[in-house]
Ligand code: ATP
């Protein structure tokens with residue numbers, strides 16, 4: 001079977017990048033795959049989260065999933081910490097993965113900055129927990145933004161090393177696939193025009209929840225006025241839009257805004273340039289703002305409504321956790337015996 005797993009951290013305000021790079025792409029996969037969409041609260045605490053903010057943000061991610069069109073009866077929606085098998089498998093993977101692998105991760109370097117001795121140990125081990133999230137369900141496909149590509153490669157490395165280190169035990173326990181492996185080598189699903197949305201303030205930095213500047217991102221909860229203002233103030237060079245799509249090269253801010261327009265209107269950048277090439281920002285930005293409001297407005301409204309209804313959201317998370325736990329425990333029964341843990 002084809003199974004999809006993906007997750008989003010409740011680490012701040014969800015933004016346009018999370019929507020275009022991840023959430024929006026989760027919806028159609030429900031028709032073709034078993035889908036598991038997680039709110040990865042254990043990942044979020046790798047950097048400090050105020051407990052009340054964490055609770056609110058957890059419900060907000062769940063609300064975004066539902067508002068975007070994920071059906072909690074078909075797909076599994078749950079928060080990671082309710083299924084303790086994630087932590088259990090992550091520990092085993094901490095003992096499979098090498099420190100050198102973690103030290104090479106660009107997200108760790110970016111998030112740790114110059115302060116790498118004084119960030120949490122969890123931030124370094126983050127990809128190990130992410131591998132556990134995915135492999136616990138033997139997921140075959142993982143839709144994520146381009147920034148997660150390196151972490152997914154590490155997931156594949158961890159799966160391969162586990163399969164290899166424990167090959168004899170997998171065979172002895174008779175729990176392997178035909179090729180002798182236990183975990184699948186997961187495929188990333190990273191495609192389309194909007195796999196990396198950049199900050200509105202700096203076209204060389206990705207849009208992030210953890211960026212301290214609220215002006216750097218369009219939040220899924222921004223109202224129409226807020227969205228329009230942020231787009232109007234977005235940093236650009238002074239030149240008008242190029243006449244051809246090749247003219248976007250070396251112009252990261254222009255490239256980003258054209259890419260956002262393309263993704264929101266389901267077009268290619270070439271089609272957007274065919275319409276707006278040679279026009280100034282005074283024409284393009286209001287058109288982009290209208291488009292963004294028309295797509296994000298209704299979803300934001302639905303999110304705001306759902307977030308208030310904590311009883312419903314918490315019930316969705318609890319029901320999803322129950323279904324996830326059954327799948328996760330089935331994997332862990334085998335993993336414990338492969339590793340040699342007595343029960
Ligand atoms: P944080 O700053 O706390 O890491 P984030 O904005 O990077 O937050 P994550 O929860 O780490 O969000 O990632 C959730 C999903 O959104 C992932 O699939 C990730 O690849 C995707 N994503 C994050 N930022 C962008 C972006 N700027 N463009 C496209 N996809 C993105």
Ligand code: MG
Nearest residue numbers: 009147208209
């Ligand atoms: Mg991130």
